[in-house]
Amino acid sequence: xxxxxxxxxxxxxxxxxxxxxxxxxxxxxxxxxxxxxxxxxxxxxxxxxxxxxxxxxxxxxxxxxxxxxxxxxxxxxxxxxxxxxxxxxxxxxxxxxxxxxxxxxxxxxxxxxxxxxxxxxxxxxxxxxxxxxxxxxxxxxxxxxxxxxxxxxxxxxxxxxxxxxxxxxxxxxxxxxxxxxxxxxxxxxxxxxxxxxxxxxxxxxxxxxxxxxxxxxxxxxxxxxxxxxxxxxxxxxxxxxxxxxx
Amino acid sequence: xxxxxxxxxxxxxxxxxxxxxxxxxxxxxxxxxxxxxxxxxxxxxxxxxxxxxxxxxxxxxxxxxxxxxxxxxxxxxxxxxxxxxxxxxxxxxxxxxxxxxxxxxxxxxxxxxxxxxxxxxxxxxxxxxxxxxxxxxxxxxxxxxxxxxxxxxxxxxxxxxxxxxxxxxxxxxxxxxxxxxxxxxxxxxxxxxxxxxxxxxxxxxxxxxxxxxxxxxxxxxxxxxxxxxxxxxxxxxxxxxxxxxxxxxxxxxxxxxxxxxxxxxxxxxxxxxxxxxxxxxxxxxxxxxxxxxxxxxxxxxxxxxxxxxxxxxxxxxxxxxxxxxxxxxxxxxxxxxxxxxxxxxxxxxxxxxxxxxxxxxxxxxxxxxxxxxxxxxxxxxxxxxxxxxxxxxxxxxxx
Numbered sequence: 144x145x146x147x148x149x150x151x152x153x154x155x156x157x158x159x160x161x162x163x164x165x166x167x168x169x170x171x172x173x174x175x176x177x178x179x180x181x182x183x184x185x186x187x188x189x190x191x192x193x194x195x196x197x198x199x200x201x202x203x204x205x206x207x208x209x210x211x212x213x214x215x216x217x218x219x220x221x222x223x224x225x226x227x228x229x230x231x232x233x234x235x236x237x238x239x240x241x242x243x244x245x246x247x248x249x250x251x252x253x254x255x256x257x258x259x260x261x262x263x264x265x266x267x268x269x270x271x272x273x274x275x276x277x278x279x280x281x282x283x284x285x286x287x288x289x290x291x292x293x294x295x296x297x298x299x300x301x302x303x304x305x306x307x308x309x310x311x312x313x314x315x316x317x318x319x320x321x322x323x324x325x326x327x328x329x330x331x332x333x334x335x336x337x338x339x340x341x342x343x344x345x346x347x348x349x350x351x352x353x354x355x356x357x358x359x360x361x362x363x364x365x366x367x368x369x370x371x372x373x374x375x376x377x378x379x380x381x382x383x384x385x386x387x388x389x
Numbered sequence: 390x391x392x393x394x395x396x397x398x399x400x401x402x403x404x405x406x407x408x409x410x411x412x413x414x415x416x417x418x419x420x421x422x423x424x425x426x427x428x429x430x431x432x433x434x435x436x437x438x439x440x441x442x443x444x445x446x447x448x449x450x451x452x453x454x455x456x457x458x459x460x461x462x463x464x465x466x467x468x469x470x471x472x473x474x475x476x477x478x479x480x481x482x483x484x485x486x487x488x489x490x491x492x493x494x495x496x497x498x499x500x501x502x503x504x505x506x507x508x509x510x511x512x513x514x515x516x517x518x519x520x521x522x523x524x525x526x527x528x529x530x531x532x533x534x535x536x537x538x539x540x541x542x543x544x545x546x547x548x549x550x551x552x553x554x555x556x557x558x559x560x561x562x563x564x565x566x567x568x569x570x571x572x573x574x575x576x577x578x579x580x581x582x583x584x585x586x587x588x589x590x591x592x593x594x595x596x597x598x599x600x601x602x603x604x605x606x607x608x609x610x611x612x613x614x615x616x617x618x619x620x621x622x623x624x625x626x627x628x629x630x631x632x633x634x635x636x637x638x639x640x641x642x643x644x645x646x647x648x649x650x651x652x653x654x655x656x657x658x659x660x661x662x663x664x665x666x667x668x669x670x671x672x673x674x675x676x677x678x679x680x681x682x683x684x685x686x687x688x689x690x691x692x693x694x695x696x697x698x699x700x701x702x703x704x705x706x707x708x709x710x711x712x713x714x715x716x717x718x719x720x721x722x723x724x725x726x727x728x729x730x731x732x733x734x735x736x737x738x739x740x741x742x743x744x745x746x747x748x749x750x751x752x753x754x755x756x757x758x759x760x761x762x763x764x765x766x767x768x769x770x771x772x773x774x775x776x777x778x779x780x781x782x783x784x785x786x787x788x
Contacts, residue, residue: 175632225407228527229520235772236523239764241724244757247741251750252509327622331728334745344628348731353632360625367620 151372158365162190165358172354182354184343193362195257196339199332200325203261207268208318215276216302231277237270242328250335260332260339267328268321275317279310312382319374326367330359408524409465415517416461420454423510426491431502432560432749438508444491453487456480457514464521474525477518484514485550492558504560506751533773540769547762560751561758564740571739576759578654578735583722586658590665590718595711597666598673599699608674615667623725626663627732630656657734661725665718672714676707709778716771723764727756 161168165183172182217223218230245266249259283306291301333341340363347355424438425445442450460480463473492505531539556562565572601608618626634656638645649655680703688698704711727738740756743749 223407229408229524232523232527233520236765236768239720239724239761239768241727241757241760241764243724243727243738243741244761247745247753247757250745250748250753323620327624330622330624334731334742341624344624345731348628356625356628356631360621360629363625364621367622368617371620 165189175354203264211269211273212276219280255336257337260337264325271320272317276314279313315378412464413461419510419513424508425510426508429504456483477522480518489555496558506560533776536773561754564751564755575739579737582726586661589662590669594669598670602677623728626660654734657729668714668717676710680706712775720768
């Protein structure tokens, strides 16, 4: 555990150093370039691209979380139960839509840039969170629910104080999945001119510069792994706390 | 699901269907507010909207409007599920025919530059009635065999419409007509990439999964590495493979002769394979772990060798779970194969990226729609197969 922590801390430190001063890493990437091509992507500020990338992902995941947890709550209440089978099959079919198709199809309505990327990230982020929230909320044991009602809790109290906290680890797992998918999909967003870290990779693909592809890929990959780990840590901490209090 | 059915059945005193209210609003917006089709003088200028009544000859337009309104009415009221299913399928077919007729009606005679594409109203109507159909189907809880039959009927209808030339005046098919050779070539590459990587992943992932259940010490590290591979963004993984593949092609004798190169289909195949391994391996492990202890003991007690037990007892019992992993991989790969176009690997993504580059949305659709159809069909087929394999009778047949 502690060795893993050290590795992650080092990875984070290198990542931050690269984002702040990418030129310092020229010797690392120079051997990969041919015919004196630049080793470091300098057309845009690396830190600004990373911030844009993360901001877009965060905004989309927050929006997707609010909407999909809200929907999951509605379909698991008595008045929304009618929508449960349909919502399941929509979630199932929706997951088969490739992200690039969602992205490309959002362009005619919204133009190029950050807007279609946000929509694609949002739509694609909905499904994992919705599915997990549904699983979490429907898996709350009937005995627990009855106990809460027996204690005199109203529907709303039961939802906020019992069902949602119990479902939280599963919902978080869904958010983690959505975040990792969104980090990757945001890279593809650069094909429709969103200024994300994908810009670096695509510049590399277009000019046949392996150094660009590698630095873009490494930054996004490192971000994804670190964020994935942070979520896992949070989920385990929550599960442990719930284990103790239960 | 049972809960949903019972609510629908017992709530009979309310005459309105809750989902139907939403559907009726969507139908009204799609039929009356939004354009049914878009007309453009050429393929990249901005479109002019045409409402449903402007997009079709008067008789056809009124007939379609009446059908759509009637379909919305069926959605709104509580009725037997089969009636709703029939109504939604009927209106969907009418919409598909009508959009082709609109293409013919709006295209001026002999004009090869004009483009007619389905408008937002059409897509919304299609979405609303597809929802109605999906709701009816999920309530009917059809057997896997019937679902496959339904898929075959849908494919036959789609095929018939395409062959009949009904849609030939629509912009997507005009893009197709201009590059039909390339379309089938790229579609072939796409299928090859998705299925080829799946085959490789199954052939190597299942043995890896079996090995992991026999050597528990390796399980954590191997699954961790595969997990990290999953978190690498596809576009980066595709790009990163260019360098090592180019090196292999240059330095390993015979490698370039069998098609290994820095750009093209080879790195795409390797990247898809890398993404495919985790679901196959982890589902194999989970499936084998799920075989009851007593069953394994009984097999050993009967005098089976390790290999016999694995082949005749454990793998057949784990088969549905392994198949679920294969389903995840196939659907994921059909989607991811679109990215292969970015590194010259071909596939339907070629049209998506060309279309984005030329701001020609019809070209984007030419790549995106077949991809989505392929992925949805693969999901339906494999879901049905998974469900069939879970039945005891079929399981015995596999054993």
